[in-house]
Amino acid sequence: MNDASGLNATPAFSHRVLGPNSDESIIAALRAELKSAASQNRPVVVGAARHSMGGQSLARNGAAITFAAPKCEPDRAAGVYRVQAGTRWHEAIQVMDPLGHSPAVMQSNSDFGIASTFSVGAHGWAVPYGPFGSTVRSIRLMLADGSIMSCSRSENAELFSMAMGGYGLVGIVLDLDIDVVPNTFMRPSYERMSADALSERFVRRLSDPAVKMMYGRLNVARADFFTEALLVSYRVDPTPAGGLPPVARHGALTGLTRSVYRSQIGSESAKRARWLAETQGAPRLGSGVTTRNTLLNEPVANLGASPAARTDILHEYFVPPARFNAFLAACREIIPKAKAEFLNVTLRSVAQDDMSVLSYATTDRIAAVMSFSQVMTAEGEADMLLMTEALIERVATLGGAYYLPYRLHARVDQFHRVYAGAARFTQRKRHYDPGLLFRNALWDNYLAA
Numbered sequence: 345m346n347d348a349s350g351l352n353a354t355p356a357f358s359h360r361v362l363g364p365n366s367d368e369s370i371i372a373a374l375r376a377e378l379k380s381a382a383s384q385n386r387p388v389v390v391g392a393a394r395h396s397m398g399g400q401s402l403a404r405n406g407a408a409i410t411f412a413a414p415k416c417e418p419d420r421a422a423g424v425y426r427v428q429a430g431t432r433w434h435e436a437i438q439v440m441d442p443l444g445h446s447p448a449v450m451q452s453n454s455d456f457g458i459a460s461t462f463s464v465g466a467h468g469w470a471v472p473y474g475p476f477g478s479t480v481r482s483i484r485l486m487l488a489d490g491s492i493m494s495c496s497r498s499e500n501a502e503l504f505s506m507a508m509g510g511y512g513l514v515g516i517v518l519d520l521d522i523d524v525v526p527n528t529f530m531r532p533s534y535e536r537m538s539a540d541a542l543s544e545r546f547v548r549r550l551s552d553p554a555v556k557m558m559y560g561r562l563n564v565a566r567a568d569f570f571t572e573a574l575l576v577s578y579r580v581d582p583t584p585a586g587g588l589p590p591v592a593r594h595g596a597l598t599g600l601t602r603s604v605y606r607s608q609i610g611s612e613s614a615k616r617a618r619w620l621a622e623t624q625g626a627p628r629l630g631s632g633v634t635t636r637n638t639l640l641n642e643p644v645a646n647l648g649a650s651p652a653a654r655t656d657i658l659h660e661y662f663v664p665p666a667r668f669n670a671f672l673a674a675c676r677e678i679i680p681k682a683k684a685e686f687l688n689v690t691l692r693s694v695a696q697d698d699m700s701v702l703s704y705a706t707t708d709r710i711a712a713v714m715s716f717s718q719v720m721t722a723e724g725e726a727d728m729l730l731m732t733e734a735l736i737e738r739v740a741t742l743g744g745a746y747y748l749p750y751r752l753h754a755r756v757d758q759f760h761r762v763y764a765g766a767a768r769f770t771q772r773k774r775h776y777d778p779g780l781l782f783r784n785a786l787w788d789n790y791l792a793a
């Protein structure tokens with residue numbers, strides 16, 4: 345098996361896809377898998393889209409389980425939706441849209457599993473939210489012994505705080521009760537500025553209650569690298585007399601055609617052209633008014649396929665706003681020296697998360713999501729590793745964090761410096777899973793020892 349990076353070919357003992365069966369039969373199948381794996385001392389790992397990039401959804405010679413059982417139902421009395429673990433976001437949105445609802449928080453792409461989103465502690469670009477887990481009311485979690493625990497902030501809270509951003513290491517999420525908000529028309533406004541002016545403006549826009557979604561971009565052409573910024577904020581627009589149009593599955597965040605995005609590989613002029621299109625073309629082209637659900641329903645395919653022998657690798661850094669300009673200076677110094685092609689950076693807000701044991705937002709953060717195209721060779725790997733280590737070093741010094749679902753290129757000491765809750769996580773995981781049934785590459789590399 346492999347994940348989206350294409351760099352993690354891992355032998356699996358078995359791979360079971362749990363399709364659209366009844367709740368009871370899924371639970372029975374999971375219990376049988378856990379029992380059999382325990383008797384053979386094999387690890388168990390669950391995944392959905394396997395878009396994590398460092399073997400977080402893979403276990404060497406393990407029993408792999410893929411949840412592929414979409415189910416999403418409103419619970420009108422509780423004002424939440426109950427979603428089965430493997431449901432992808434675009435499937436949930438299809439259910440919510442006709443009922444006038446929209447996920448309160450989800451990542452920028454809708455192909456991913458909803459339990460995965462909780463398990464990596466993912467965040468989105470709706471404001472003023474923290475990670476997705478802050479909008480999850482409760483989960484049902486199957487522990488290593490097959491027992492099922494209901495977990496929330498008030499019930500089995502420790503398990504909830506370890507499962508949120510815990511990469512499937514304490515148990516298998518069966519389903520989640522998640523918050524929604526009204527689906528609305530959203531109107532963007534575009535502001536251009538120097539990159540060094542961005543963080544102050546970003547924080548100011550966050551304090552405007554009318555702003556409901558927001559992202560930033562920086563230019564990535566080497567000549568003007570990270571010197572100019574674009575901030576796009578969305579406010580609610582009145583619903584037209586005929587009501588809202590149904591959700592479309594093309595998204596709106598990328599704002600680029602696949603070919604323009606891909607043509608940036610090896611072409612500085614394409615990067616400059618893209619920046620012009622995004623900062624000058626898009627604001628002039630129509631109003632950009634669309635529904636919240638259409639904004640969220642962006643498929644990964646919008647980024648286009650990576651050319652053969654290359655792979656797209658993401659990084660993400662979470663920076664205290666007051667240190668953001670020092671972070672930009674570090675990026676200007678470190679990134680252009682690397683051979684990897686820098687394709688994109690998107691900036692988001694993540695509010696403080698005091699819930700997850702492995703929290704990356706111990707204070708409010710500006711998140712910088714970076715996308716690189718890397719050659720799939722030992723040289724390409726070494727180049728990426730050196731750059732990542734250097735960036736993490738600087739971010740850690742600034743009091744920030746890096747994100748865990750990507751390549752496992754941080755040094756072990758860097759991981760523990762950034763994730764202060766890691767030792768407690770390991771200790772309590774050993775309590776809940778004494779046979780260490782739930783293991784993956786993240787556990788093996790950083791937490792096991």
Ligand SMILES: Cc1cc2nc3c(=O)[nH]c(=O)nc-3n(C[C@H](O)[C@H](O)[C@H](O)COP(=O)(O)OP(=O)(O)OC[C@H]3O[C@@H](n4cnc5c(N)ncnc54)[C@H](O)[C@@H]3O)c2cc1C
Nearest residue numbers: 391392393394395396451452456457459460466467512517
């Ligand atoms: C193009 C792209 C855009 C992205 N945008 C964002 C973004 O905007 N914000 C953000 O925060 N992240 C973002 N990410 C990261 C993304 O959220 C994670 O990679 C996420 O894990 C992807 O979901 P998945 O279904 O592929 O997860 P998988 O890779 O299948 O699984 C991820 C982890 O969750 C665990 N897991 C999965 N299902 C369960 C379950 N039922 N019970 C327990 N554990 C489980 C797995 O074991 C694994 O450790 C992005 C990634 C990509 C590639």
